Amino acid sequence: MKKNILVLYYTQTGQLEDIVKNIARPFENKNEEYEVTYYNIRLKEDFPFPWPSDVFFNTFPESYLQIPSEILPPPAEVLNKKFDLILFGYQVWYLTPSIPTISFLKSKYAADILKDTPVVTISGTRNMWMLSQEKLKVYLKDLKTQLVGNIALVDRHDNYTSVLTILRWMTTGKKEKSGMLPAAGVSEEEIAGSGKYGEIIEKHFSQDNFTGLQPELVKNGAVEIRPFxxxxxxxxxxxxxxxxxxxxxxxxxxxxxxxxxxxxxxxxxxxxxxxxxxxxxxxxxxxxxxxxxxxxxxxxxxxx
Ligand SMILES: Cc1cc2nc3c(=O)[nH]c(=O)nc-3n(C[C@H](O)[C@H](O)[C@H](O)COP(=O)(O)O)c2cc1C
Structure with missing residues (x-):
């Protein structure tokens, strides 16, 4: 029997979608063994992109306080299946998992989908995701999932450069290099190369043994911590x-x-x-x- 893999995410710019699709590719390539289902979280009223500057800042209190919005029900193919592994993509808004992510986690659907299922979290952020991941760990524990791995892709430029480029990207939609500033977000090479993490996950999943998955992901550059x-x-x-x-x-x-x-x-x-x-x-x-x-x-x- 084929194993069911769920790839769950939200994305505004498409960056996270590119990342999770690359990571899921090794599973897609073995389509005699795996059935991969994608679930893109949708809000009843979505946030605009590019962001008008006042809306961007106005989102802060609800983001930080984890106040959910209403999501559209997940499709039947997500609700009616039991998954063997979940690749959980999310981004950070104001040092907290984004409102769409929190809205899903607080929705009545989350428990049924996530319960008793191993989860690998995958984030695509500017560079401050570490304490958000701690907040997410609490949700996953309360929802009785088993967190087996984490991949945190970031913009590797220095902290100031990435503030400038992300603000330009979020408020104008302009991601590419311009003037003195480099391109915003996770680098193209890193997004394209993220399939290697999928291979590591697939290997551990096929052996039904997640011990050692996280150290192997870390060894391959999946999580960089800058103490500052x-x-x-x-x-x-x-x-x-x-x-x-x-x-x-x-x-x-x-x-x-x-x-x-x-x-x-x-x-x-x-x-x-x-x-x-x-x-x-x-x-x-x-x-x-x-x-x-x-x-x-x-x-x-x-x-x-
Ligand atoms: C309102 C808002 C707040 C953000 N706050 C943070 C943050 O605190 N830390 C961080 O590393 N990235 C932050 N980001 C960047 C996002 O995590 C993400 O990388 C970016 O929005 C692109 O994601 P997407 O296209 O997959 O939605 C923020 C983005 C938005 C829109």
Whole structure:
């Protein structure tokens, strides 16, 4: 009997779709052994792309606080099948799994689809996905799935370059290199080469043994951890908690607060984050082992 593989994702620009399709290709190539089903999460009211700048920032409180929107029901071929493996694609919005991802996870469909099924998470983000993955791990645990692997593809340019290119891409749709700026997002080579991760997953799946899958993915470059970004994410989560709750509470002042938040966020990226960087670098020898342990944990699939 053929094994059923579900590839679940949401995408605005098509980047994540390209990634998950490449990773699923080794399964597609063995079509006598596997039946691959794709499920593209659809919202009743989708977000615009390119994003008008005010909508982009206005999405922050609901994104960060994980407030779901309504999704359209998954197709019958997804609802009526029991899957043997799920490749779970997602992207990060405001240091949190995106609203479409959260909306699916909080929907009445998620438990039936995910329960008792091994899951490999696959993200395509700018570069700050580490604490989102921790948030996602909690959902997957509550939904009684078994997280067996994680692949986190990012823009490998420095943090400032990727802020500039992602804002250009998200608000104008312009992804390609222009002027001094390189192309935005995960590099073409890395997207094209991501099939190698699919081969590793297929090998472990066919042997019915996921032990060793994550270390092998990591060895092949599936998860890079930059300790400084983890630090920025930790500080960012604290700040976002304050801002998101304030904006949600003060409904009548929302447009004004969103404007302040936008200015604050830009200042935080360009001014506060370099201030965080200096003590981070200075304390490198002091926290060497702590950071090494943290890196190993974040590269893994366990939940503390
Ligand atoms: C509203 C919004 C917020 C985002 N916030 C983050 C973030 O906090 N960290 C990150 O690494 N990427 C962030 N991104 C980039 C996305 O994770 C993703 O890479 C990009 O939107 C392309 O994904 P897609 O075409 O598959 O939808 C954000 C994108 C959007 C639209």
């Amino acid at each position: 970004l983890v630090r920025v994410e930790k500080v960012g989560n604290k700040i976002f908690t304050v801002w998101s709750n304030l904006i949600i509470r003060k409904k009548e002042k929302r447009p004004l607060l969103i404007k302040f938040f936008k200015v604050y966020l830009m200042a935080a990226i360009w001014i506060i984050s370099p201030i965080v960087l200096v003590p981070h670098l200075l304390t490198t020898p002091l926290f060497w082992f702590k950071r090494k342990k943290q890196r190993e944990y974040l590269q893994g699939i366990n939940l503390k």
